[in-house]
Amino acid sequence: MAAVSSPSRRRTEALSRERIVDAAVALLDDAGEGGLTFRALSQALATGPGAIYHHVANKEELLAAATDAVVAGTLADEPDGTPQDKVRALALGLFDAIDAHPWVAGGLTASSWQATSPRIFEKVGRQVRDLGVPHDRWFTVTSVLVQYILGAAAQNAANARILGPDVDRDEFLGAVSTTWEELDTDEYAFTRTVADQMRSHDDREQFLEGIDLVLAGIGTTVRPTGTPVMPASPSRS
Template structure:
């Protein structure tokens, strides 16, 4: 008869780190970072907590692993286009879509870049954009600045888009949400908010993805001019 230790070892051997991370991503998608607990994970995986701790020491490590897995998949884009500028657009859209699909990802990426830049995620993102920046002909002295500008724009714009989508989902449909914002801006004092009033109508029905790409082109044009 197998001992308890042997049975536990079999469960540990049959449970891979990849499967744990995949399940963690699914939990994050459905319940957010607060819903990702080792209790919920053990229930989904039908295993004991010891089998999970064998592969992942704590929740922070699990969140980092889930973030890296999603980001790695997103950054696999940008390989179909021949021109470096188009590759940048593909990589940027890959991250934009990943953040849109996984609402928890924006906050995790912010945490990774600010609190854990020595981890795998930050250099992976910088390397993916940086190699394309280098191929654009940017002088070496400008690599870090140009790449940082791209990274900050992409993550900031994609994160804001995801936050807006969550807010709209909790209130009304997207068009009604944008109409309410546009109406509020149009009602602002024209002396205090001349620009906000002027662009208020542009909020209505705008295409988030198109706006994101147009903004990216502004950044890329600036990088090319600086070159």
């Protein structure tokens, strides 16, 4: 006669790492990194902490897995178009993912960064290669792009956390813009002139403009592979 599995054993076997990570993502979205505890996760999954520890060693590993799951999902689709189009699509996908899951910005550190960085670097790096950037510049150019993408996205997420869900963004920017306009004329001559631009700017559009600036810089400062070197101008006697 076959042995009958106990309810606790069946529950443990049904509890996959994927289910745990999905539940962790939901907890992080609702309560942030501080709300991700094994007690809360146990309640969400209707199981005991021991069953979770069978799949995940600690909170750091769980945060790394949740971060990697969000990034992997974002990078799953292959964008269409030119290498420039693909860079924009990849960048915007990561920006939107971090905007939707602000905790990802904090998760891209330590062990979580070690697990996730190759995914991002590979996707962006392939486009850098296809742009015709010489091989000996691949690492630097890809690093600059990745640093801008993640840095700008993280700053946007941080700003959203500072403001909180109850603060009206337009009212906040209007108040800051007014403060800028009232700064000392001589000491803040430039800042006063762009106060109105700051009031009306769109974070997402500004981010994409930054990507275009980086791409333009790559096009003008990094000689594409196969492009002939222009001869030096003859000196005038």
